[in-house]
Amino acid sequence: MAVYTDVSESELEAFLAEYSVGQLLSYKGIAEGSENSNFLLHTTSGAYILTLYEKRVDKSDLPFFLGLMEHLARKGISCPLPVHRRDGSVTGTLAGRTAALITFLEGMWMRRPIAAHCREVGKALAALHLAGADFPLTRPNALQIDGWRKLWDGSHARADEVEPGLAAEVDADFAELSEKWPKDLPAGIIHADLFPDNVFFLGEKLSGLIDFYFACNDFYAYDVATCLNAWCFEKDFSFNLTKGTALLSGYQSVRPLTPAEKDALPILARGSALRFMLTRLYDWLTIPDGALVQKRDPMEYIRRLRFHRQIKSPSEYGLR
Ligand SMILES: Nc1ncnc2c1ncn2[C@@H]1O[C@H](COP(=O)(O)OP(=O)(O)O)[C@@H](O)[C@H]1O
Numbered sequence: 238m239a240v241y242t243d244v245s246e247s248e249l250e251a252f253l254a255e256y257s258v259g260q261l262l263s264y265k266g267i268a269e270g271s272e273n274s275n276f277l278l279h280t281t282s283g284a285y286i287l288t289l290y291e292k293r294v295d296k297s298d299l300p301f302f303l304g305l306m307e308h309l310a311r312k313g314i315s316c317p318l319p320v321h322r323r324d325g326s327v328t329g330t331l332a333g334r335t336a337a338l339i340t341f342l343e344g345m346w347m348r349r350p351i352a353a354h355c356r357e358v359g360k361a362l363a364a365l366h367l368a369g370a371d372f373p374l375t376r377p378n379a380l381q382i383d384g385w386r387k388l389w390d391g392s393h394a395r396a397d398e399v400e401p402g403l404a405a406e407v408d409a410d411f412a413e414l415s416e417k418w419p420k421d422l423p424a425g426i427i428h429a430d431l432f433p434d435n436v437f438f439l440g441e442k443l444s445g446l447i448d449f450y451f452a453c454n455d456f457y458a459y460d461v462a463t464c465l466n467a468w469c470f471e472k473d474f475s476f477n478l479t480k481g482t483a484l485l486s487g488y489q490s491v492r493p494l495t496p497a498e499k500d501a502l503p504i505l506a507r508g509s510a511l512r513f514m515l516t517r518l519y520d521w522l523t524i525p526d527g528a529l530v531q532k533r534d535p536m537e538y539i540r541r542l543r544f545h546r547q548i549k550s551p552s553e554y555g556l557r
């Protein structure tokens with residue numbers, strides 16, 4: 238459960254007094270998510286999400302994240318909007334944490350996405366890339382190879398507890414990825430975490446994107462690779478070519494990939510799998526058992542890494 242910080246009714250009411258959102262009617266912690274503490278709020282003016290920013294969010298990045306949501310919404314991307322306080326600011330302090338109120342988005346995330354959902358996600362991702370192109374702020378991706386190394390340094394010594402031989406296996410990935418990582422591909426604002434739990438649907442129609450707290454500037458095709466990892470593998474870790482084809486053709490119907498982006502897809506998919514394996518591994522080894530947060534299995538991403546290592550051509554992802 239992602240509620241790291243408890244909030245009392247009286248402190249929440251004092252926080253809300255700075256906004257023009259009416260009176261608090263109810264609030265409850267949201268079990269889903271892993272990075273921040275989230276609450277669903279009902280006030281006399283409607284439903285809102287209250288987020289208290291926790292360990293992985295650098296508070297100096299909040300103008301980027303919240304400003305990006307406003308920019309994308311203005312450009313027609315369906316995403317939450319930060320609610321402004323009476324003084325015009327979009328963050329305040331609550332229970333000792335920096336906190337923001339954002340609008341509630343209707344819809345639910347797909348536990349078992351089908352190809353039609355993957356196609357919609359591909360289209361939405363490309364639309365996000367185009368809409369972000371003139372966003373004036375930038376944020377380097379903290380989770381590129383150097384950032385991965387820091388995570389790895391904190392986990393390496395215990396990696397073999399998860400699976401014997403894992404440390405050596407991942408060391409070899411680092412060596413190869415450092416050598417082959419692309420240097421020059423089309424780049425701009427990327428979501429960087431567009432997993433199924435961050436995409437809402439009403440039926441088969443995509444109703445919105447949430448959770449921009451990993452958004453940054455990086456290669457667009459890296460975002461595509463992350464979506465292939467997050468949306469197109471089955472529970473048995475087989476890659477679903479029909480879903481891959483749907484996601485990639487959806488993306489390309491809005492923003493065609495360049496030949497260089499297509500060629501880079503296997504190495505980007507491998508790097509993306511390594512990145513998510515590393516954050517999961519770090520949490521797996523450091524979050525105490527019994528903590529109120531759902532730990533995600535790093536092995537799911539080791540299995541993807543193993544798949545990407547043996548890819549010979551980007552067409553194996555369903556690329557046309
Ligand atoms: N704007 C929103 N509208 C509706 N539900 C939301 C919204 N933002 C977050 N949620 C709910 O909160 C959960 C956690 O949000 P998320 O931003 O993914 O948290 P975290 O950054 O901690 O992973 C989501 O799965 C969703 O159920």
Ligand SMILES: N[C@@H](CCOP(=O)(O)O)C(=O)O
Nearest residue numbers: 270271272430432513517533
């Ligand atoms: N998507 C990441 C974890 C980040 O969680 P989120 O709830 O913020 O999307 C993973 O699956 O490892």
